[in-house]
Amino acid sequence: MPRNEGTIDRAIRIIAGLVLISLVFIGPQTVWGWIGVVPLITGLVGYCPAYRLLGINTCALKS
Template sequence: MEKNIGKTDRIVRAVVGVALILWALTGGPVWAWIGIVPLATAGISFCPAYKLLGMHT
């Protein structure tokens, strides 16, 4: 997999992912566990949706 997520995008994804997971852990809605997705994509620097759309950040 080639990296298609830039530094700023990675930081934003990581912050949003952690915030959503913390919200879920503190009694937020079940859907807040979706924060795992941006956190994982930030960790591997690859986003399948970007690949499909031909995007790089």
């Protein structure tokens, strides 16, 4: 599976995912924090299915 996320994009997704997941344990403590798993996984893998559908590519590597 080719990457379609750049380094900065991936870093932002990983940080946002971790922040959202932390809300499950601290803060409002609602299950909605688990939505952070999505940006965390896409950031770690470097591939976003939504980017594929929309034709977006923030990765500097050539396909």
